[in-house]
Amino acid sequence: MYSSGTFFFFLFSSALLFALINRVLRYQLTYLFAFSVLTAAAWGYLFQDDFIVPVAVFFSFYIIVTLKDRGWLKTWQAVSLTLLPLLLVKLHLNNHWGMIGLSFMTFRAIDVLLYRTKKDGQNFLHYFCYLFMPFIILAGPMYRxxxxxxxxxxxxxxxxxxxxxxxxxxxxxxxxxxxxxAMLIDNLIIQSWAHRPFTLSVGIVMSLAYSAYLYFDFAGYSNMAIGAGRLFGLTIPANFNMPFLAKNPQDFWRRFHISLSEWLRDVVFMPIYMNLMKLNFFRQNKTLAQNIGIFCTLFCMGAWNGLERHYVISGALFGAISVAHNMLQWSAKRSPVLNVWLHYPTIAFLGRILTLASAAASLYIFSGMSPL
Structure with a gap:
């Protein structure tokens, strides 16, 4: 429903309707008024069957951020409490808290805790619209x-x-x-190959097909969300930049789900790395501190979806592949021969192929359709 053509049709139409009304009113409408009405209407559409959970989640987040702003909660305490409903749902300890868009709404609530300043004020409607903006409520992009x-x-x-x-x-x-x-790939390949007994050929076809499907499906959703945001004058960030052109694992995550990758870099990698660098051991072993931060960041990229085996394994693979690449770069800086060898066109091309193959295999495991 929330990612269907009908939903986006009404979303696009509402932007044009607001623009028309605003023109008639000689541009008297404010952004806050327009988004308050739009978000309230989207709330009614998305949660028409159950208002209780989104209301409870929203007000719990609002109370937490208010307590943090007044100094009654430390930042780490507020972040932990904000993460609690999502963790309970992912651990299947309290499925009653599950709702559309809980993951990205939680991340936006954490972004407020970390980056809202006194100059921004504590406007209730600013907070409500930011958490429940219909363009990005389901799957991002991660709008800061x-x-x-x-x-x-x-x-x-x-x-x-x-x-x-x-x-x-x-x-x-x-x-x-x-x-x-995305629909063609799903209908013509994935649905017909997904139920076949696993063999090497099945694994290769499914890895390539699911990776392509995920890219087109998610990039398509993101582009429609970004376009809808632009109709309202919002600068929702790009989420994909041709990841199939990635040179290495690091470059891949700069191109794939960019907004979440950058957000996890800021809230996972940097705090871990900076805190490790306070210790003498890690100041003398910076690469080890980097590798720990990289692994934790990309592990979260997979595991935040849930603690089912396929999410955990795929997150660990994301992290392990990137750590291996970081160690290869570290070795190349200390070995002129290796550095020259890695820059040979043939080796660089093989590196691109290996990057895409490892990403495709990891995403196939992420899908839950692999035997792992």
Whole structure:
């Protein structure tokens, strides 16, 4: 429902409707008013069968951030309490807290805890719209609090022709990716191969097919969300940048699910690395501190979806592959022969193939359709 063509059709239509009304009213509508109405309407559409859970989750998050702002909770305590509902759901200890978009809503609530300043104020509607914005409520992109505040504080709600054309181009790109290419891959390959007994050929076909499906499905959703945001003048960040052109694992995560990768870098890698660097042992072994931070960050990339075996294994593979690449770079800096060898065109090309093959295998495990 929330990622269907119908949902996005109403989302796009609402942007155009607001633009028309605003033009009639001589641009008197503010961003906050427009988003408050849109978010309230989306809330009614998405949670029409059960209002209790989203209301309870939202007010628990709002109380936590208020207590933190008043100094009654430390940041780590507020973050831990905010993560608690998501952890309980992922551990299957309290499925009653499960709801559409809980993961990314939790991440946005944490972003507020970490990055909201006194200058931003404590506007209730700012917080409500940021957590439940319909463009990104399900699966991102990870729209940061600082960007939201800059967007929402624009003086007038207005769509220029350039914004409209750029937004529609991105929306149509997303429609083709999600509702044509992803559906074709799913219908023609995945559904027919998924039930076959596992062999090497099945593993190769499924790895390639599922990786392509995930890319087109998720990139399509992201492009439609970004396009819808642009119709409202929002700068929702890009989420994919042709990951099939990645040179190495590090480059792959700069191109694949970019917004979440960058957010995890800021809230997982940097705190771990900076705290380890306070210890004498790690100041003398910086690469080890980097590897611990890299592994934890990419492990979270897989494991935050749940602690089922396929998520844990895929997250561990994401981390192990990136750590292995980091160690190869570390060795190349200390060995001129290895450094020259790695820059040979043939070796560089094989590195690209190995990067994509390892990513495809990891994502196939992530899908839950592999025997692992």
């Amino acid at each position: 609090w600082r960007t939201w505040i800059n967007d929402i504080n624009k003086p007038v709600f207005r769509i220029t022709r350039e914004q409209f054309l750029l937004a529609m181009e991105q929306i149509f790109t997303g429609i083709i990716q999600k509702f044509l290419l």
